[in-house]
Amino acid sequence: MASSPYELAQRQGDAAIRTSLLDAASRLLAAEGPGALALRRIAAEVGCSTTVLYRMFEGKAGLVEALYVEAFQRFRRRLAAVPERSDPLEHLVELGRAYREYALAERNYYRLMFGEPVPGFRPSDEALVQAAATFTILEDAVAALDAAGLLAGGEPRHVAASLWAAIHGVVSLEMAGHLPADADEVFEATLAAMGTGLFRTPSTREKRGC
Amino acid sequence: MASSPYELAQRQGDAAIRTSLLDAASRLLAAEGPGALALRRIAAEVGCSTTVLYRMFEGKAGLVEALYVEAFQRFRRRLAAVPERSDPLEHLVELGRAYREYALAERNYYRLMFGEPVPGFRPSDEALVQAAATFTILEDAVAALDAAGLLAGGEPRHVAASLWAAIHGVVSLEMAGHLPADADEVFEATLAAMGTGLFRTPSTREKRGC
DNA sequence: GGCGTGGGATAACGCTGTTACTATGGAAAA
DNA sequence: TTTTCCATAGTAACAGCGTTATCCCACGCC
Numbered sequence: 431m432a433s434s435p436y437e438l439a440q441r442q443g444d445a446a447i448r449t450s451l452l453d454a455a456s457r458l459l460a461a462e463g464p465g466a467l468a469l470r471r472i473a474a475e476v477g478c479s480t481t482v483l484y485r486m487f488e489g490k491a492g493l494v495e496a497l498y499v500e501a502f503q504r505f506r507r508r509l510a511a512v513p514e515r516s517d518p519l520e521h522l523v524e525l526g527r528a529y530r531e532y533a534l535a536e537r538n539y540y541r542l543m544f545g546e547p548v549p550g551f552r553p554s555d556e557a558l559v560q561a562a563a564t565f566t567i568l569e570d571a572v573a574a575l576d577a578a579g580l581l582a583g584g585e586p587r588h589v590a591a592s593l594w595a596a597i598h599g600v601v602s603l604e605m606a607g608h609l610p611a612d613a614d615e616v617f618e619a620t621l622a623a624m625g626t627g628l629f630r631t632p633s634t635r636e637k638r639g640c
Numbered sequence: 641m642a643s644s645p646y647e648l649a650q651r652q653g654d655a656a657i658r659t660s661l662l663d664a665a666s667r668l669l670a671a672e673g674p675g676a677l678a679l680r681r682i683a684a685e686v687g688c689s690t691t692v693l694y695r696m697f698e699g700k701a702g703l704v705e706a707l708y709v710e711a712f713q714r715f716r717r718r719l720a721a722v723p724e725r726s727d728p729l730e731h732l733v734e735l736g737r738a739y740r741e742y743a744l745a746e747r748n749y750y751r752l753m754f755g756e757p758v759p760g761f762r763p764s765d766e767a768l769v770q771a772a773a774t775f776t777i778l779e780d781a782v783a784a785l786d787a788a789g790l791l792a793g794g795e796p797r798h799v800a801a802s803l804w805a806a807i808h809g810v811v812s813l814e815m816a817g818h819l820p821a822d823a824d825e826v827f828e829a830t831l832a833a834m835g836t837g838l839f840r841t842p843s844t845r846e847k848r849g850c
Numbered sequence: 851g852g853c854g855t856g857g858g859a860t861a862a863c864g865c866t867g868t869t870a871c872t873a874t875g876g877a878a879a880a
Numbered sequence: 881t882t883t884t885c886c887a888t889a890g891t892a893a894c895a896g897c898g899t900t901a902t903c904c905c906a907c908g909c910c
Contacts, residue, residue: 468897469898470897479859480859480899481857481859481860482857489899546755547756550898558818562818587822588822591826592810592833594813595806595810595830596833597809599804599809600802600805602805603801603805607768608772609805616802619794619798619802620805623833624833625837627832627833627837678867679866688889690867690868690890691890699867851910853908853909855907855909857907859902859903859904859905860901860904861902863898864899866898867897869892869894870891870892872889873888874888876888877885877886877887878886879883880882
């Protein structure tokens with residue numbers, strides 16, 4: 431009695447099959463990059479034919495989209511694990527550092543989220559909404575600063591988006607090879623610049639020499 | 641006497657053939673995106689067989705790399721066309737706006753430069769060096785601010801890289817669909833935040849209420 | 851028990867990049 | 881002028897891809 435991962439999952443219903451396929455795809459993505467995401471390979475990995483992938487995901491686009499939202503969920507968990515701090519600005523800086531660490535550690539996931547490494551794929555509006563949910567963590571942290579009266583101006587949502595963009599920008603350039611030697615310094619400098627540009631804090635006021 | 645683009649170029653030597661092929665590829669990229677960059681299509685477009693592409697570019701990777709450095713050169717010309725201003729900070733802001741305009745107008749080129757829309761392709765170190773040459777324009781503008789004593793701190797190269805990253809970050813998120821409604825505001829806010837965070841100017845000193 | 855239907859495997863289609871093979875055409879050598 | 885030779889280009893094949901059509905089987909229902 432042979433029992434491939436697929437046969438085991440089959441006894442537990444469609445949900446188990448789905449996660450089994452997603453797990454295999456996830457492993458291939460992390461290990462070999464987006465190029466390894468071939469339906470035939472995924473099917474072979476779990477021991478079934480590609481037909482099953484079409485029933486579960488309606489083709490490659492659907493599979494990649496499922497992987498896409500899963501990547502954002504992982505990302506959210508990682509950011510949620512950053513411990514709170516007494517200083518809300520410190521907390522925000524730590525969120526930024528965790529962001530970069532995740533991106534560099536799981537760069538194939540990060541590429542899936544923000545590059546477009548799979549030729550045909552563009553996330554649906556629904557998937558984009560789920561992706562945006564990841565950054566409520568960032569928005570909450572900015573809202574905390576706003577509640578403390580430390581925002582220099584602008585809507586909290588826009589401030590959070592600016593921060594997100596700046597951090598993503600450094601990480602993206604770094605991953606593309608455009609910051610070969612001094613990515614660390616550029617990242618910290620960008621973080622500091624956004625901090626003094628967006629917020630009012632005692633420490634930045636000292637820096638400004640007021 | 642049939643005269644395809646290829647036959648015309650053939651009489652003028654390899655360089656003409658090369659540019660003819662690159663032009664066709666460039667047109668396909670701009671019009672239909674990276675997915676249209678198929679060797680057979682490019683060859684058909686100019687009226688030759690794929691063998692010629694292998695002689696000129698040694699395969700798809702070489703062709704895409706040629707397109708990649710060409711995209712950066714176009715980008716550089718666009719940034720170089722931004723007129724100087726009396727206020728060097730204003731000039732920098734205008735560079736940022738021109739950056740975004742180019743990226744959104746030629747988004748398929750921008751994707752080629754900073755995303756990785758062609759599965760196998762990663763730019764060589766040499767191509768990355770040529771790409772970096774694009775941003776000497778940005779570095780020069782920052783150096784001008786430094787010469788005027790307006791830098792808040794940090795090496796000019798790092799400051800330029802931070803700016804680049806922040807701008808690229810907004811544009812990248814915008815193109816990925818993550819800033820559906822308020823991309824304009826987020827972009828201007830990021831520009832302003834980086835301005836007050838990185839530079840010392842009379843206007844920002846007023847904003848800070850000193 | 852026979853029937854119908856849903857699910858899965860196989861194979862084919864058209865596409866991709868790549869490579870081997872073949873023919874051709876013009877320059878160099880005799 | 882004739883012959884040789886080699887770079888060049890076109891054709892076709894190969895392996896792989898996503899996708900789809902076909903066939904088959906096994907299960908539930910009447």
